[in-house]
Amino acid sequence: MAAARRQANSAEPAPATLVLRVDPAFALEAQHAAAVIVARVNAHLGWRCIGRIALRQGPLAATRTPLRAAPAPSEAARERAAAIAEPIADDELRGALTRLGARAIDSERRRARGEES
Helix, strand or coil, rough: CCHHHHHHHCCCCCEEEEEEEEEEHHHHHHCCCCHHHHHHHHHCCCCCEEEEECCCCCCCCCCCCCCCCCCCCHHHHHHHHEEEECCCHHHHHHHHHHHHHHHHHHHHHHHHHHHCC
């Protein structure tokens, strides 16, 4: 009863219940991590806004959008990267570094021009 009076007189509202929808395969782990989730949410927000967690099992909507393929590097970038990687003796390593370097060179060029990378 004294705790209820203190909460009524307090400037902060009573802690709420955070309702989480979780994948059934993850529900047990989420239940075990409930105290940590509550503590981290409260720490992030800076006050004790969450008192407990209620879990609801169900399917989750797909939120990830498919990644689009990066554009192929330009011929100039491939030539520059090949020239830089030329001293490497191992053919597989040289090829991999040439492909990586060509993408990095083109990415830097697009960033400098203000294009989307």
